[in-house]
Amino acid sequence: MQIQVNTDHNIEGHEKFSDQVKAKIADALNRFSRHVTRIEVHVSDENSDKGGMNDKRCLIEARLEGRQPIAVTHQAATLDLAVNGATDKLKNAIESTLGRLDSH
Template identity: 55%
Template sequence: MIIQVNTDKNIASNEELVGQIEAAVESNLRHFRDQITRVEVHFSDENSHKGGKPDKRCLMEARLEGRQPVAVTHLAGTVSEAVGGAAKKMKASLDSALGKLGKH
């Protein structure tokens, strides 16, 4: 499972952030490892320089072998909370989609 991380100009990407994101994705989606070819994670700061919460948006898209991609979004006050929420939503979406097919 390849994990690709993208950020907008308002969120600084570094090795520590990428490591946190990869850990959250892998821990939540490890059950689906054989069905997922790639997970794309996109972060944006909805308010950029302005204050206000929640303003960190995480869009997560899982590319599945032989199926349409599954995408979820989560808004939170921090990038860590946003990726955690999106990963949990993705797990629930994949449980539902693949569970109906008896593929997990």
Template identity: 50%
Template sequence: MTIQINTDNTISGEKRNEEYFSSLIAEALQRFDSHITRIEVHLKDENGKKDGFNDISCLIEARIEGKQPIAVSNQADSVDQAVIGAIDKIKSAVGTIVGKMQQH
């Protein structure tokens, strides 16, 4: 499973943050590792550098073998909260799809 993290120019894409978020994602989706080929994360500050309520957006797209890509998004006050919320959503969505695949 390849994990790629993209940020807009208002969010710093520090190597430490990328490694931290990649490890969180890999750990959360570990049991679906054989089904997922690629994960793309897009982080964006909705209103630029100004502080705001729920202005950090995290979109996670998962590419599952033999299926169309699925995407979830989450907005929060901080990058950490946005990523963690999106991880919970993608874990649930991938779990549902993989569960349906295994039933057939």
């Protein structure tokens, strides 16, 4: 499973942050690794100059072998919360998709 993390220019320490995000997603989606070929993560600070509530955004797109991509997004007050929320949503979406396929 290949994981690529993209950050906007407002995210500081993007190398260390990127490694943390990759580890978090790999751990959360480990059991689906034979079905997932690629994951793209896009993390951004929507209005970094102003600050504010829920201005951190994480969009994750997962490519499942032989299926349409699954994309989820989550906005939160911190980058960690945004990544955690999007990861949880993606995990649920993949479970739902693969569960439906197993039932047929």
